[in-house]
Amino acid sequence: MTPPLVSIVIPTFKRPDSLARLLRSIITDISGRTDTVIIVADNDVSRSAEHTVQALSDAHSIPIDYTVAPEPGVSNARNAGMARVQSRYVLFLDDDMEVVPPYLDTVLKTSKTLGTALTFAPAVAALPPGSESFEQWLSPLFSRVFEGNTRVVEETLGTGGCLVDLQNIALPSPVFDPALNEVGGEDDTFFAEVIAQGGTVGWCADTTAWEHVPPHRATLDYLWRRHFAFGQTPTRQAADRGVKGWLSIVKWTIIGALQALVHGGLYGVQTLLRRPSRIEHLGRLAQGLGKIFWWDGLSPRLYGRHAR
Template structure:
């Protein structure tokens, strides 16, 4: 029964895209369930087309090239979904490489828990020259969770996830393309699913490695993204019309910014590597306070395209 598709959005990362695809081709225990592997190419110039054509010779799986020329990962994911009608959809980012039993672990966890969305753990990998920030950056680009597979109340990003299409991905374009530049489209999707009574699961053995490129494996980039992550609770409360929720999260953010800001200052004076984690928490707190439009950092879409090598 071929009832699962793997969707990989990509933007000008031929080397890492090839690694991600080959990791899917090498899956064990689940390839007979794969209806399609869809590469959603977010480059207006269609730079991934030739690579996808070349890699078709390496697999018997249906490998589909889906042009998604409007920059933005929400657009890329939506277009990827239009190229398959599979009942289950696994998302893998183009800078990730899946372990051999990744897909079977996600599928087993979904069947065990009955969850609408299942997440798996991620090992963050960074270049060797990141110095005192290495441990922090590996944690930042990674994802930890429970040691055992089961239901969870914690949601994560789309990379390394499996979704039940009928319940988790409603409509023709479930990801909000208004968030192409800022990100957070997955948070919005999962918040709406929670309000509908959706369930989330954790697949403890569904490991992937995420390889942060040099231009992203920096403290500045990580803290900018941490600020953006911090904005999400306040923004989601605002989207629900929950004024008290917005006020609550802004107050939480003020305390978080003040406490962790002082801790970060002390650790910086002492030149402790742990100052990176303190700065991260302060940045997330500040995001909860400065959450309105105009403060949203542009990390994706056209901004990402401008940084990507040609």
């Protein structure tokens, strides 16, 4: 049997309605393709996604490969999906996304044209009602976009909306680091490994997907924790290099201190003035402190058994 060209890997955790929305959009998007397989990795030991997957598979007469990763953790879920992959290309989607056709064809064409190992497509935040006054500050937290046209880029975004060309890549084992199950950053570590092997990065500006944000995440508490975790990433990556990373640790600590000083002051002033723009400075303050206090014991638990 000929292996598929593309595997669409979707980790999910107790979001059957959101997962159904994504699956409907991706089934529409790949209609007529015979070289693509959808893989859903359910990170809920109670198999809460199984009924949704089976119902949509039956309704659209399309096979969906369903697997369970019983141990909670974002890396565990992604690894369970990757264990089923037999294709050259892997498209990662998150269960809170919704693709806008033509999606896969567009991203795949970009990857082939640019010759990139990692190709990122836009994910634009769709915020819940009631958060309009904070939209311009909350939206960047959940959106994953680069400015400008389709091109080769130097930086990476998040896993949701990333197409990986596995042709010349020696995958680490496990692919995503289980040590990052609850704090995240497993995608950054994987992307760094791909780039270290000579893989290049592309940006596909010619399609899009929505990232639907649930109300409990459109809050200042979640904004703080997410930004703090984001700020920890560069210092933690430097620490992972051992002795060779100490100069980078010092650099990022200094940058974090300056960032916290500047944005902490601006946040205080704008809070007194009751300006909504204070949210931007709150996020930057959290990032700065994350660069200083980067060790795992202080990392916010956003995934795994702590996910909502």
